[in-house]
Amino acid sequence: MANLVEIRNVSKVYERGKQKVEVLHHIELDIAKGDFLALMGPSGSGKTTLLNLIGGLDSPTDGSISVGGERIDRLGEGALAKWRSEHVGFIFQFYNLLPMLSAQKNVELPLLLTNLSAAQRRKNASIALQLVGLAERAAHKPTELSGGQQQRVAIARAIVSDPDLLVCDEPTGDLDRQSAEDVLGLLQTLNREHGKTIIMVTHDPKAAEYASHTLHLDKGTLVEQQGLRAEG
Amino acid sequence: MKFLIGLATFIVVIVGVVVFLVSPWPGLLLLALVLGLWMSLTRRGQQAASVTAIGVSTLRERLGSSAVIVVGIAGVVAVLVAMLAMANGYRETLRRTGGEDTAIVLRGASASEVSSVLGHDAAVVIAQAPGIARDEQGRPIASPELVVAANLPMKGGNPEEDFGSVQLRGIGEMAWKLRTNAKIVEGRRFTPGLRELVAGRGAQRQFDGLEVDHEIKLGNQTWKIVGIFESNDAMESELWGDADVVGPTYRPNGANSSTSVFARLTGPEAFEPFKAALVSDPRLQVDVETTVDYFSKQSEGTSKVITAIGIVVGAIMAIGAVFGALNTMFAAVATRAREIATLRAIGFRGVPVVIAIMLETMLLALVGGVLGGLVAWLVFNGYTASTLAAGTTGQLTFQFNVAPSVLWTGLKWALAIGFIGGLYPALRAARLPVTTALREL
Ligand SMILES: Nc1ncnc2c1ncn2[C@@H]1O[C@H](COP(=O)(O)OP(=O)(O)OP(=O)(O)O)[C@@H](O)[C@H]1O
Ligand SMILES: [Mg+2]
Numbered sequence: 009m010a011n012l013v014e015i016r017n018v019s020k021v022y023e024r025g026k027q028k029v030e031v032l033h034h035i036e037l038d039i040a041k042g043d044f045l046a047l048m049g050p051s052g053s054g055k056t057t058l059l060n061l062i063g064g065l066d067s068p069t070d071g072s073i074s075v076g077g078e079r080i081d082r083l084g085e086g087a088l089a090k091w092r093s094e095h096v097g098f099i100f101q102f103y104n105l106l107p108m109l110s111a112q113k114n115v116e117l118p119l120l121l122t123n124l125s126a127a128q129r130r131k132n133a134s135i136a137l138q139l140v141g142l143a144e145r146a147a148h149k150p151t152e153l154s155g156g157q158q159q160r161v162a163i164a165r166a167i168v169s170d171p172d173l174l175v176c177d178e179p180t181g182d183l184d185r186q187s188a189e190d191v192l193g194l195l196q197t198l199n200r201e202h203g204k205t206i207i208m209v210t211h212d213p214k215a216a217e218y219a220s221h222t223l224h225l226d227k228g229t230l231v232e233q234q235g236l237r238a239e240g
Numbered sequence: 241m242k243f244l245i246g247l248a249t250f251i252v253v254i255v256g257v258v259v260f261l262v263s264p265w266p267g268l269l270l271l272a273l274v275l276g277l278w279m280s281l282t283r284r285g286q287q288a289a290s291v292t293a294i295g296v297s298t299l300r301e302r303l304g305s306s307a308v309i310v311v312g313i314a315g316v317v318a319v320l321v322a323m324l325a326m327a328n329g330y331r332e333t334l335r336r337t338g339g340e341d342t343a344i345v346l347r348g349a350s351a352s353e354v355s356s357v358l359g360h361d362a363a364v365v366i367a368q369a370p371g372i373a374r375d376e377q378g379r380p381i382a383s384p385e386l387v388v389a390a391n392l393p394m395k396g397g398n399p400e401e402d403f404g405s406v407q408l409r410g411i412g413e414m415a416w417k418l419r420t421n422a423k424i425v426e427g428r429r430f431t432p433g434l435r436e437l438v439a440g441r442g443a444q445r446q447f448d449g450l451e452v453d454h455e456i457k458l459g460n461q462t463w464k465i466v467g468i469f470e471s472n473d474a475m476e477s478e479l480w481g482d483a484d485v486v487g488p489t490y491r492p493n494g495a496n497s498s499t500s501v502f503a504r505l506t507g508p509e510a511f512e513p514f515k516a517a518l519v520s521d522p523r524l525q526v527d528v529e530t531t532v533d534y535f536s537k538q539s540e541g542t543s544k545v546i547t548a549i550g551i552v553v554g555a556i557m558a559i560g561a562v563f564g565a566l567n568t569m570f571a572a573v574a575t576r577a578r579e580i581a582t583l584r585a586i587g588f589r590g591v592p593v594v595i596a597i598m599l600e601t602m603l604l605a606l607v608g609g610v611l612g613g614l615v616a617w618l619v620f621n622g623y624t625a626s627t628l629a630a631g632t633t634g635q636l637t638f639q640f641n642v643a644p645s646v647l648w649t650g651l652k653w654a655l656a657i658g659f660i661g662g663l664y665p666a667l668r669a670a671r672l673p674v675t676t677a678l679r680e681l
Contacts, residue, residue: 056675056679060675065585065674065675065678066674066675085590086589089587089588089589090587092585092587093586093587094587100678104579104585106294106579106582107579108297108298117583118587121283121587121588
């Protein structure tokens with residue numbers, strides 16, 4: 009299958025005052041369209057950094073990143089923001105829902121960047137909420153939802169504008185076992201039935217089992233491992 | 241380099257604010273219109289509108305911290321509006337005293353009535369000048385008047401010590417025809433030839449003992465108050481008596497019987513010929529002005545001082561309020577950094593975020609401005625004050641005038657404070673890299 013993401017010789021250097029810290033060293037990575045990739049590794053190994061580069065939240069110091077044929081490392085800040093809104097859905101460890109807005113309104117947020125009418129936005133958000141099984145919670149504020157439910161709302165928000173790529177940074181890091189399994193099952197469904205390409209950072213080997221295969225990052229370098237298949 | 245950019249932004253901001261403060265309302269309306277169009281028509285504008293709506297819809301839940309902005313700005317605006325209303329009221333009172341169709345003639349180079357002297361002959365010559373209106377009996381309505389300063393005990397003060405300066409005006413019959421707005425509201429007019437006085441309503445409020453049928457001592461003479469008059473202008477702060485009694489009392493040698501001559505003209509267009517005739521008359525050496533010019537000039541110095549004090553005090557308080565707003569908005573932005581970063585991760589741009597935060601702050605500022613203006617209006621509109629005796633003139637009673645223009649100035653200040661208070665937090669929120677903001681908890 010064609011590659012959705014192609015990373016060539018990517019390095020990332022952070023400057024802390026005068027000190028330069030190279031967090032990623034010459035990363036080479038291809039991610040096939042429709043893949044569900046788990047990214048593991050010790051704390052501080054650069055997982056979030058790599059994920060942010062793929063998601064277009066940050067630009068590499070060196071090397072090239074193309075996603076869906078587009079060289080996102082060459083995009084300026086504005087173009088990158090537009091690109092993100094059209095091609096990537098983000099799922100964070102702490103859900104990052106806007107606390108004052110209802111689930112429905114949270115899910116509608118990305119659609120404010122599209123040309124859709126208000127009615128169409130409402131409809132699409134409802135469909136997304138239905139897909140994550142929270143249609144009847146649409147009017148609830150985040151504080152009125154459990155962690156697992158909040159994360160599912162966040163997933164609905166991530167998929168509502170139908171992006172090709174979902175990037176998830178420890179999506180189950182703050183959830184209990186059962187909620188985590190719900191969320192992971194949902195991601196798996198999105199991957200298998202809706203063809204979403206998913207990259208997920210996780211510390212949890214059980215979570216990684218839901219992915220098609222797992223990569224390990226150690227001190228900024230990729231260490232490939234044998235893919236593990238999850239049971240149905 | 242960074243410093244230079246910072247300095248440049250600062251200067252741009254200050255210049256922008258000053259332009260904003262002095263620009264008239266159509267300019268600002270245009271600005272608001274452009275902003276409105278931008279927000280409804282362009283994509284970024286729509287983004288800004290939706291981000292603003294999110295911020296504004298959550299304001300109520302953050303009311304506690306936002307209150308600092310509102311109250312701080314309300315305080316600034318209240319003080320500023322009160323000061324401006326004072327200057328405005330003072331100016332208005334003096335301006336009302338004069339008109340385009342009455343003129344005042346003083347000896348050349350006199351700053352005010354009290355420092356002017358005109359002899360009896362001069363008064364006669366002036367009354368014959370062209371352009372003066374005539375009464376039913378065909379006499380010119382020209383009123384030679386004698387203004388002197390007298391001391392009276394202040395109301396509510398120690399009658400032995402607390403004296404204030406009051407203007408005593410000696411007038412003739414023509415003065416009543418000249419000042420048709422002066423009406424006796426209690427008692428009667430003074431009788432010519434007697435040591436009787438009528439007191440203005442304002443003077444009555446300021447000084448002790450100015451009641452009908454009371455006797456007062458001016459110097460070592462006793463005068464009887466026989467009436468109270470209202471004229472709704474600066475004259476109300478005076479005492480009026482017969483010029484033929486006041487003159488001999490205060491100018492015993494009788495040489496300089498008046499300080500000024502007031503004349504009612506046939507119309508505003510009669511002023512220039514009237515003035516030309518008097519100025520070119522070799523028997524006279526006089527200055528001629530319309531009374532509106534004269535009284536406006538009299539008020540200029542004092543109202544400028546009050547306005548200046550208002551602006552300086554207002555500016556000092558405004559700086560405090562700016563820091564209050566900055567502080568609050570920095571805090572609000574910090575707690576919302578994650579939300580802002582999330583919005584930007586989703587694809588919202590920096591500019592809409594900046595605009596949204598600024599609009600939010602300015603909305604709070606506007607609320608503060610309205611509140612402050614309302615307080616100033618409730619407390620001070622119509623509030624009666626008096627000047628201290630300023631050199632040449634007696635104490636003048638006037639009312640604070642919280643005019644729409646004064647409120648408008650207050651609102652503009654509020655918006656300017658909100659603008660500065662919102663700008664820096666907004667810029668910071670927009671400049672912070674998304675990844676950094678997402679990392680911070
Ligand atoms: N903005 C930054 N400036 C400087 N250093 C940074 C910055 N962001 C990350 N780092 C450093 O880069 C390294 C990798 O960080 P990263 O967050 O990618 O690790 P991670 O693998 O996601 O760790 P964790 O499992 O704890 O989330 C860390 O040492 C971190 O301190
Ligand atoms: Mg991380």
